[in-house]
Amino acid sequence: MNRNKLSGRLRLILLIALVLPAGMQAQEPLSMKNLTGTWSGSLKVKSLQLRLDMNISYNETDSLIVTFDSPDQGILDLPTDKVELIEDSIVVSAQGIGGKFVGKISKGASSIKGLWQQGGMSYPLILQRPEKKVTYNRPQEPKPPFPYRIEEVTIPNVAGGFELAGTLTLPEKTGRYPVAILLTGSGPQNRDEELFGHKPFLVLADYLTRQGFAVLRYDDRGVAKSKGDFKTATTPDFADDAEAALVFLKKHPEIDSTKIGFIGHSEGGVIASIAASRRIDVAFILLMACPGLTGEQILLLQSALISASEGADEKSIKMNDKLSKDIYLVLKKNSDNIKAGDKIRLLLAASDKKNAKDTSYHPMSEPELTARIESLTSPWFRCILTINPEQYLSKVTCPLLAINGSMDLQVPPKENLEAIEKALIFGGNSSYRIEELSGLNHLFQTATTGSPAEYARNEETITPAALELMGKWLEEQKK
Numbered sequence: 001m002n003r004n005k006l007s008g009r010l011r012l013i014l015l016i017a018l019v020l021p022a023g024m025q026a027q028e029p030l031s032m033k034n035l036t037g038t039w040s041g042s043l044k045v046k047s048l049q050l051r052l053d054m055n056i057s058y059n060e061t062d063s064l065i066v067t068f069d070s071p072d073q074g075i076l077d078l079p080t081d082k083v084e085l086i087e088d089s090i091v092v093s094a095q096g097i098g099g100k101f102v103g104k105i106s107k108g109a110s111s112i113k114g115l116w117q118q119g120g121m122s123y124p125l126i127l128q129r130p131e132k133k134v135t136y137n138r139p140q141e142p143k144p145p146f147p148y149r150i151e152e153v154t155i156p157n158v159a160g161g162f163e164l165a166g167t168l169t170l171p172e173k174t175g176r177y178p179v180a181i182l183l184t185g186s187g188p189q190n191r192d193e194e195l196f197g198h199k200p201f202l203v204l205a206d207y208l209t210r211q212g213f214a215v216l217r218y219d220d221r222g223v224a225k226s227k228g229d230f231k232t233a234t235t236p237d238f239a240d241d242a243e244a245a246l247v248f249l250k251k252h253p254e255i256d257s258t259k260i261g262f263i264g265h266s267e268g269g270v271i272a273s274i275a276a277s278r279r280i281d282v283a284f285i286l287l288m289a290c291p292g293l294t295g296e297q298i299l300l301l302q303s304a305l306i307s308a309s310e311g312a313d314e315k316s317i318k319m320n321d322k323l324s325k326d327i328y329l330v331l332k333k334n335s336d337n338i339k340a341g342d343k344i345r346l347l348l349a350a351s352d353k354k355n356a357k358d359t360s361y362h363p364m365s366e367p368e369l370t371a372r373i374e375s376l377t378s379p380w381f382r383c384i385l386t387i388n389p390e391q392y393l394s395k396v397t398c399p400l401l402a403i404n405g406s407m408d409l410q411v412p413p414k415e416n417l418e419a420i421e422k423a424l425i426f427g428g429n430s431s432y433r434i435e436e437l438s439g440l441n442h443l444f445q446t447a448t449t450g451s452p453a454e455y456a457r458n459e460e461t462i463t464p465a466a467l468e469l470m471g472k473w474l475e476e477q478k479k
Contacts, residue, residue, distance in 0.1 A: 034109075041127035043116060045310065050453065054127070066092070071136065071197065072456045090114075100365070101125065118368070136197050140461045142206040148172050155218060157228065157244040164241060165225035166191055166218025169209040170254055178259035178283070178478055179214035181245050183238070185266030185289075186384075190224045191217040193265065196455040200265065200443060203461045204470075211471050214255060216245055234383035235267060239274035246275070246282070259283045259478065261398070263470075264290060266411060266442070269402075270389050277395035284477045286470060287402040289411045289442050292393070292419025295384035296328050298411060305409040309451040323351055327376065328385060337377040344373055393420055394427035401433045401473045403466065405440030407450030433473065437466055 039054045053069040055077075066080045084091040090112060093100045103114020103125065116125045148169050155164040171177060182201045184193045192199035205215040221228030221241055228241075242262060250257045261284035264272035269290025276282040291298050300321060307317050326347050334340040352363040364372065375381060402420045404413035413436045424432045441447035444466040445458045 037129060039127050040130040041125055043123050043125055045123060052127075053130075072453060099368075103127075136456060137459050138198065138461060139459060140203050141199060142202065146206070146209075148209045153216070153218075153248070155241075155245050155248045157221075157241055159240060160221070160228060160237075160244075162221065162227035164218045164221060164228070164244065166216055166245070167205075168214065168216045168249075168252075169205050170214045171209060171212050174254060176254055176256045177212070177214040178261075178474075179216060179249055179255050180208060180261055180263045180286070180474065181242060181249070182215065182217040183242055183262055183264035183268030183271045184220055185268050188220050188223045188230045190219045193217075196443070196452075198443065198455070198461045200461055204263070204467070207467045208471060208474065211475070213474060216249060218245060232379055234379050235270055235387055236274055236383070238267075238271045239278070242271055242275040243279065246279070250281075257281075261285055261477065263288065266290065267384070270387065270392070273389055273392040273396055276398055277392040280397070282398050284399045284401075284474070285396065286473070287400065287420070288444065288470075289404050289408055290402060290416070290420065291389050291411050292416040292421075292423065294386060294388050296386065298416070299328075299385075300324060301412050301415065302410045305412060306451060309409060309449050310453070319351075319354075323347065331376060331382060331385060340377055341373045344376060345369065348372075390419060390423040390426075393423035396424070396427065397429055399431040399477055400424065400429065401435070401470070403435045403437060403444075403469065405442065405444055405447065405450070406436050406438045407440060407447040408442045409450045410442040410452070435469065437463075437469070440466065 036056050036058065039056070041052055043050045043052060050070060050072045053071065055065075055067045055069070057065045059065055064083065066083055067077045068080070069076045069078070078094070080092055080094045082091075082093045088105045089103065090105060091100070091102050099116065099118040101114060101116050103112040105112045111126055111128045113126050114124075116123045146169075148171055151168040151170065153166050153168050155166055157164060182191075182193070182205065184201070187195075189195065191201060193201040201217045205217055208215050218241075219226035220230060220238070221233060222230030246260055246262075249255045249260050258281075261282060262272035262275060263286040264270070265288040269285075269287035272285045272287065273290070276285050293301075303324060304317050304321060307320065312320075327344055330340055330343045330347070334343065348364065348369065402417060404411065404417055406413055417434050417436060421432070421434050437444070439446055440463060441450045441454065442452070443455055444462045445455065445460045446463050447454060447458070
């Protein structure tokens with residue numbers, strides 16, 4: 001699942017670095033004022049090469065601003081918390097992600113050579129000033145003028161006591177239209193489900209509205225223009241938001257209140273299933289890479305698959321699997337976060353001891369450890385670990401389409417599509433369709449390996465074949 005865009009909340013490496021501007025004279029004393037600009041390097045993580053950019057500037061009050069981008073992971077403007085320049089060496093840290101870069105500046109200040117340390121590992125890193133900042137092409141992203149109407153809307157969540165902000169797109173002519181409500185995947189996301197430099201929901205909404213559907217997409221609670229608290233919310237809470245959107249649309253004069261449905265991506269599919277299991281007025285649900293297994297089962301599967309795609313050996317994959325299972329067991333047996341955190345610390349300390357002879361391995365710092373435990377003991381992670389989508393899917397009676405890419409490493413298709421179908425059969429729903437789409441990844445892009453490392457580099461946002469399949473099935477639901 002993708003609720004945290006930092007790869008399932010724990011996996012993807014976040015990068016940080018700093019270099020000096022080319023052309024600075026060797027004899028000139030180094031200072032932070034000399035360091036303004038954008039700098040780039042490449043970090044090798046097993047079989048992957050991950051680009052990074054460091055942006056250094058000063059604001060109008062002469063305060064230092066250091067942010068960095070990892071374009072291959074779709075991460076932009078991530079802040080740092082500490083930067084030190086010590087003679088010809090630089091130290092940059094970001095406690096929020098538990099990372100540190102330590103490097104030595106070359107003579108002439110043309111490059112900086114050092115190590116990036118994070119998650120108990122150390123990676124060589126050399127940074128230099130790029131000729132220009134690399135950007136990715138997104139040819140599917142729609143540009144105005146649009147052949148449809150756009151309404152900025154406010155959706156009241158009465159039970160929660162806050163409002164969601166969204167965009168409703170409607171066909172050009174006035175009328176009463178069937179509508180799809182788009183539900184984002186894991187992590188705090190805006191209405192376009194913006195991740196890895198892509199805007200999948202913007203592309204999907206544009207496509208469907210051109211086909212004669214109304215489409216509502218909204219910012220997650222506590223994200224962008226929506227109110228509410230994201231940090232304390234769980235999957236069922238997000239289903240409350242989805243229901244609030246449905247209630248809002250039932251009162252809209254240009255919406256056919258008998259034809260309101262949900263399209264959910266990844267965890268958004270579980271959210272759609274929960275909402276549809278509660279209500280009889282949901283006309284359809286379309287599940288894109290939706291989990292059918294529990295969160296624990298998916299996390300273990302995706303960890304092994306992604307690690308293998310990155311070149312990890314079988315021994316390390318098994319060790320990580322064992323550690324994850326032990327941590328998940330602690331969480332399930334200990335509802336008290338302090339007790340759970342103490343036990344997780346012991347497990348991680350034991351893991352550090354096992355890897356003590358590995359020169360590339362560095363134990364997590366205290367800030368890293370604290371951040372990881374806070375993530376593991378958060379309300380959302382505790383919920384997603386044990387939530388079973390089958391219990392909701394078995395209560396869904398409306399027409400349902402479940403699609404998944406054959407190369408999805410985050411929500412593996414075989415196991416999850418089988419679980420979804422099993423739940424629907426058990427519940428007696430015969431109005432469903434299950435499709436595994438060949439060669440597509442978790443974002444429904446045409447893929448080479450399916451690894452998340454490919455998401456940002458792929459210019460395709462959603463393959464046209466997937467859009468066409470969804471559009472045709474939704475057209476059938478109009479009847």
